[in-house]
Amino acid sequence: MSQLCPLSIVFFMLAISYSSACGGTGAGFSVNGRNAENSIAYSDSMISYPWRSWNPYDPYRSQYQSIPRAPQDTAGVDGSISQYPYPGYIGSCRSSCTGEKGNCMDSQTCSLAGGRASGSCENGFVCCINVVNSCHSGWARHADTVILNNTYWQSSLRPIKPSSSCSLTVKLDSRWPAELPPPYPPQPFFTPVCQVRLDFLVFTISQPDSESVCSGDYFEVAGATNTVPNICGFNDGQHMYLHVPNSATTPTDLQLTFNFGSSNSEVRAWNILISMIPCDSPKLAPSGCLQYFTARTGTVRTFNWRDVTGTATRQLANQDYSICFRAAPTFPRQLCLTPCTVVTTQKAFSLSTPYAVIAGAATTSTSVPVPDVSQVGSLDCNNDFIVIPGGFNIANPAPVPNMAFDRYCGEKLNALPRNNASTTICTTATPFRVLYRTNRDETLTSPTADAALNSIPANGNRGFCLNFKV
Incomplete structure (x- = not known):
């Protein structure tokens, strides 16, 4: 029995070392990496810490049990600021303990900034993870x-009140806030910021209504x-x-x-990574691009597309933005898009059911929907559509x-x-850019067409889910 004691001591010391390196306190070490202070924060809902870990299985989220998902652009983005001109900061980092992105700071500066140490950087600095919890409906500050x-x-660890709102300001000022005490006076950034990237690791609020409008919850x-x-x-996974x-x-x-x-x-929950580029x-x-994919292959989806069973509208109204792709460094350059493979009854491509005109008696005619086909003609896509400049079928069929x-x-x-x-x-056609546009509702403006659409409510x-290759 005595021979096991030294080994037990070694394991105990390793636990303390891991806990310390990952922001723990030794005594509060646990298998999930939370420290003692975080345990207190979760046991008493009235206590709040700016470094509180996000818990997807929190009891207040009993209806939403998911884990943070990887962004669509699996190649990632280097959104780091190269250097801040004050002694407590040396650059960005990724925690070796949790995989979260943070900033390399000395421990004092991390504490002043309200951050949580998780892993280490060079020269004795810590990887400081900064988390903001808001929308606590007045119960926490x-x-x-x-x-x-x-x-x-x-998002808040408590249910969010209906008919309310929650805002966050991202300040892109060229100076640090005056609250930082000496020796950290406000000083200009070395590197100005021109873009901010939002990675929606978790994002779920209410669905659009039958007209595809976000009439309840919206961001x-x-x-x-x-x-x-x-x-x-x-x-989840969008950016x-x-x-x-x-x-x-x-x-x-x-x-x-x-x-x-x-x-x-x-169910209302989110976890958004804010990166300054x-x-x-x-x-x-590139200029004007709402989404940008830098990997050679990947998947692009419209907001709210999901491979789920059902016939309800998931496309969102009033969408008008560009999706861009980084061209390969070699020639010939080509962007190819293929509808995703789905495992449910969901449609991988569904933008405006096309209509065909059927001639009636005398001078009358009727527009009827034609489901499960591509556009009927070149002038058919006037409501919801994507534009792929210079697009052609991979088989390159003869024109008809x-x-x-386009x-x-x-x-x-x-x-x-x-x-x-x-x-x-x-x-x-380079630069590789796809335009996505939807109008203000799910129906057409023609009363005849609306009546025809209402005859097939399913x-x-x-929207769409497309695999791309550059």
Whole structure:
């Protein structure tokens, strides 16, 4: 028995060492890496800490049990600020303990910034993870302003009140806040910021209504120079690039807001990584791009698309933005898009059911929907559609009358009109950019067409899920 004692001591010391390196306290070490202070925070809901770990299985989230998901762009983004000109900061980092992104700081500066040490950096610095919890409905007090790169904005640990809102300000000022005491006076950044990337690790609020409008809950952005549509529903793994003026010359505040409808039964939860991208970074998205994919392969989805069973509308109204892809460094350059493989009854491509005109008696005619086919003609996509400049079928079929090369809609992705099979669409037109547009509702403006659409209520638009290869 005595021979086991030294081994037990070794394991105990390793536990203390791991806990210390990952932000723990030794005595509070546990298998899930939470420290003692975090345990106190969860046991007493009235106690709140800015470094509280986000817990997807928190009892207040009993209806939403999920884990943070990887962003759509699996290649990631280097959203780091290269250097802050004060002694407590040396750059960005990723925690070896949790995988979270943070900032390399000395432990004192991390504490002053309200962060949580998780792992270590060079020269004795710690990887400081900054988390902001807000929307606590007055029961707790947290900062509602973000000044640090690599900050996680997480939803409240308690149910959110209906008919309320929750906002967070991202300050892109060229100076540190005056609250930092000496020896850290406000000083200018070395590297100005020109873009902010939002990674929706977790994002779920209410679904759109039958007209595809986010009439209950919705998320909105103010202060960006590019077009940012309001979104709702399920958006785990999605991302956005917010373009802003150069922070060194025109400091700008971004306002991120969740607005909640009157329903009291919705599941509302989010965990958003906010990354600030310097003006000289090679990772900047091209001008006007809301989404930017830098990997050679991957998947792009419209907001709220999800592989789930059901016929309800998932497409969102009033979407008008560009999706961009980084071209390969070699020639020939080509972007190809293929509808995803689904495991449920969900449609991988569903944008505006096309209509065909059927001649009637004398001068009358009727528009009737044509489900499960591509656009009927080149002028058919006027409501909801994507534009793939110079697109062509991978098989490169011979042109036929009304063949559409730029606009795509219907329920099959195909350049050939009224085709009942989806295929791969490619383009060589650079820069690689796809435009996505939806109108203000789910129905057409023609009363005859509306009546025809109402005759097939199961035909709600779903948006699209496309695998890409560059």
